[in-house]
Structure formats: structure tokens, C-alpha cells
Amino acid sequence: MKEKTHLVRNRCLFSIVIIVIYFVCHRIPLNGIDMSAYDNLGLDLGAVLSLAVNGSNKQCYVMSLGISPYITASLVISILFAMRSKEARARTSPKAMNYWITALTFIVTLIQSVFYALNLKYVDRNVMSVLLVIFELMAGASIAQYLLMKNKKYGVGGFAPIIMVNMTETLVGTLMKSSIDVLRIPLGISFVMVVIMIFMEMHEKKIPLQRVSVHNVHADKNYLAIKYNPVGFMALMFGSAIFMIPQLIVALIHHYHKSEIVNFLYKNLNMSTVFGMRVYVVMLFLFTVLLSLLFVNPKDLSDDLLQGGDCIENIPAGKPTRRYIRKWVLFFSCLSGLIMCGCLSLCMYLQYKGIVDASVAMLPTTFMLLSGFICSIYLEIRAYRDFDSYKPFI
Structure with a gap:
């Protein structure tokens, strides 16, 4: 041996x-x-x-x-x-x-x-x-x-x-x-976020499948898995790069045309203003949903099942299967996006209001990334x- x-x-x-x-x-x-x-x-x-x-x-x-x-x-x-x-x-x-x-x-x-x-x-x-x-x-x-x-x-x-x-x-x-006093609130939020993110990273939605090629005792163990956090922290990692795109566009327009709206966007579309923070959070949420639909593609998954002669239990093959898979991908991508954006929004709010010191305000986000x-x-x-x-x- x-x-x-x-x-x-x-x-x-x-x-x-x-x-x-x-x-x-x-x-x-x-x-x-x-x-x-x-x-x-x-x-x-x-x-x-x-x-x-x-x-x-x-x-x-x-x-x-x-x-x-x-x-x-x-x-x-x-x-x-x-x-x-x-x-x-x-x-x-x-x-x-x-x-x-x-x-x-x-x-x-x-x-x-x-x-x-x-x-x-x-x-x-x-x-x-x-x-x-x-x-x-x-x-x-x-x-x-x-x-x-x-x-x-x-x-x-x-x-x-x-x-x-x-x-x-x-x-x-x-x-x-x-000091301990400064860290109390950020560490409390960090603990909650770590528990939530570990749960989402370690669990998945198991959609039962009927496979034509499996007719034994293991047939009931066939399923299509969709993770609770479909794309992990990919959106959060590259959110700043995506946020730079509208900043560059506004800066280019401002160079040639200076209207009231353009001046407002040029001054406020950054992470130091409330307006910029709100825009960033919304873009991060949309980016999370987009990446989930691209990398957990409902059309490809439904086509693969159709070509193999397999199907989801009690769901007709073809477009109904695609809509069913899309529903769950959208649900979990929106859920993970809301959790990440909620954590970011809370951290930025505490820092903006002076409730938490700026040097430790983003600790929950850091712990959230590390847990992932x-x-x-x-x-x-x-x-x-x-x-x-x-x-x-x-």
C-alpha cells in the first residue's frame, strides 16, 4: 500500500x-x-x-x-x-x-x-x-x-x-x-459581523435535483448549491476601483464644462462627504448583485441542466428553471450586499458623528474581510x- x-x-x-x-x-x-x-x-x-x-x-x-x-x-x-x-x-x-x-x-x-x-x-x-x-x-x-x-x-x-x-x-x-474604551463599540460590532459572515460563507442553499443518470441510494443527495454569499468579498475589494469611474468622468466633464450640478458632483463625489459615501454604498450594492449574476449565471446553470436531461424537482426545464435559479441568486446577492453595505454605512456613520474614533471606525469591515x-x-x-x-x- x-x-x-x-x-x-x-x-x-x-x-x-x-x-x-x-x-x-x-x-x-x-x-x-x-x-x-x-x-x-x-x-x-x-x-x-x-x-x-x-x-x-x-x-x-x-x-x-x-x-x-x-x-x-x-x-x-x-x-x-x-x-x-x-x-x-x-x-x-x-x-x-x-x-x-x-x-x-x-x-x-x-x-x-x-x-x-x-x-x-x-x-x-x-x-x-x-x-x-x-x-x-x-x-x-x-x-x-x-x-x-x-x-x-x-x-x-x-x-x-x-x-x-x-x-x-x-x-x-x-x-x-x-485603549479599551475606544475599542469597545468597534469590537462589539466586529464580533456580530464576524459571526454573520462566517455563517454566510460556510452555508449554502441546496436545491434538490433529479438526475437521469443517477438511480441508486445516492440519488437523493444530488443538489444545486448556491452559497449564501455568492461572490464573497470580491465586490468590497474592488468597490473603490469602481467608485473611481464616476469620479474620473465628473473630473473630465468639469475640466470642459462647469455648471452648478457638475461643480456639486466634483466637490462632493468623494469618500469625505456624506453624498459621496451614499453613492459609494449604492454602487457597492449594485456591483455585488451584478457580480453574482455574472459568476453564478442562471442561464448557464439552467442550460447545463437542460442539456444533461436533469431538472430541479417540481420545476419545469428551460425558462422556469432559469427564473427559479435567478430568484435565489438575486435573493442571496441582495442579502449579502445589504449586510456588507450595512456594516460599511454603520462604520461611516459612527465615524462621521464622532461616536467612534476615526482610527478604529473601520475595524468591523477589516474583521469582516479577514473572516471571509x-x-x-x-x-x-x-x-x-x-x-x-x-x-x-x-
Whole structure:
């Protein structure tokens, strides 16, 4: 009898090595930057969203871009891919997908590097110092992407361990600098949100199926699963990037045309105003629903059932099945969107009213993101453990 593969142990050890390497490298400062200008930055909404995909909320390190360019490119290509017909997706090879993701990653990395470099504070600002910082940012993003790709292939959690390093480091620093009185309300909200999000991440709606190819004792175990949180925290991670689109449009219009409405939008469409916060929350909710319908596509699911001769119990095949699946996808996407947007709205309200200190107001959102990443890593480890539990006998 062959020995076990020890898949869980080997993958977890590999991820630990990746985390150590990233932890050592991600605090290397950029050359020529005035580091004193980036001390004592609080954990506001922008910082939380930055930590979700970047190396740090402080844009003064070599790995400040983190894995943001790669994840952004992957999301854009995945959305475009999901919008294509089922036949067109079947004709697209994984190699072609990787090619387009890599090409778009390079473009996003270059644009973000230039944008970051132009907005940094230098000890001695000149053309060469800016160009050097652009090169360092692109190199740091490439190293972070390389570690991400290796962890996806040989480790566990994909990009989650790298993100957790960033968030945990800043979170620990924030908790250490804050008193118990200041933390009481944020930690109470955080506990409630963590319980809710773990429940939604670990549970799914099981829709019973009738499969024509299964006629045994296991026939009653066939079902279509829809997770309570269909797309996880993908919308929250990229909400700030989506929010930039109307900001850029308004800024462009304001440059050529200055009316009363345009001036109002130009001044208030940002996260420092109540109007901007409301717009952001609404856009985040709509983005959550849109992503759910794209990645848990009711049409594709109903077509797959129809082609296989299977059906949902007591639901006719075809359009009725599609409407039934769409109903549940919309229900759970709206539910998860309301919970995430509700948490964000509460945090922003407490900060705006001065009830909670700005440095700790976004702790519930941070804990909510961390709980989601931990759940995804746990589920992946459990899958590898189940695989590893089967002992080969040939």
C-alpha cells in the first residue's frame, strides 16, 4: 500500500514560506521618499480597501502596489469572459486567458506606478527619482505577483494569505495603539459581523435535483448549491476601483464644462462627504448583485441542466428553471450586499458623528474581510484533507 501524499501539510508549509518571504520584502522603502510624511496613517475606509488588494495603505514601499494589478486584471478579464456566450467561452483556452491577464496586468501596473510615483512626497523631487520609483513599484508588483502565482499552484488560499499579512499587521498596530474604551463599540460590532459572515460563507442553499443518470441510494443527495454569499468579498475589494469611474468622468466633464450640478458632483463625489459615501454604498450594492449574476449565471446553470436531461424537482426545464435559479441568486446577492453595505454605512456613520474614533471606525469591515479569507482558506484545506484521506490500494 502506498503512503499518503501529505498534501495538506506540504501545501500549508509552502504557504508559510511564501508568507515569510512576503513579510520580509513588503516593508522595503522606496528610494528618495520622505518617510516621515507617511507616519500615523489611520485605518479609514480607504486604508481598509487598499489593504484588500495592495501591499500597504502607505504608498511608500517597493511593494505598495502589492497584488492589486494582477487581481484587477483578473477581475476585468473574468467579467468580460463571463459576459460572452457559453460557446465562445468554451472556445477560449486557459492559455489565452492567462495571456490577456498578463498583458493587462502589465498595463495596470505601469499606470498605477506612474500615478503613485507622481503623488508621492520626495526628499529631492526630480525626473530621475520619479523614474526610479516607477521602476521599483513595477518590480515590487512583479515579485508580489510571482509569490501569488506560486502560492496558487503549490500553497493554499490563493491570494488570501498575502492579503491577510497586510491586514493583520496593520490591524495589530491599530489595536495596540488604542485603549479599551475606544475599542469597545468597534469590537462589539466586529464580533456580530464576524459571526454573520462566517455563517454566510460556510452555508449554502441546496436545491434538490433529479438526475437521469443517477438511480441508486445516492440519488437523493444530488443538489444545486448556491452559497449564501455568492461572490464573497470580491465586490468590497474592488468597490473603490469602481467608485473611481464616476469620479474620473465628473473630473473630465468639469475640466470642459462647469455648471452648478457638475461643480456639486466634483466637490462632493468623494469618500469625505456624506453624498459621496451614499453613492459609494449604492454602487457597492449594485456591483455585488451584478457580480453574482455574472459568476453564478442562471442561464448557464439552467442550460447545463437542460442539456444533461436533469431538472430541479417540481420545476419545469428551460425558462422556469432559469427564473427559479435567478430568484435565489438575486435573493442571496441582495442579502449579502445589504449586510456588507450595512456594516460599511454603520462604520461611516459612527465615524462621521464622532461616536467612534476615526482610527478604529473601520475595524468591523477589516474583521469582516479577514473572516471571509479565513473561511476560504479553511474550506480549501478541508478539501485537500479529504483528498489526502483516501489511501491508494493499487
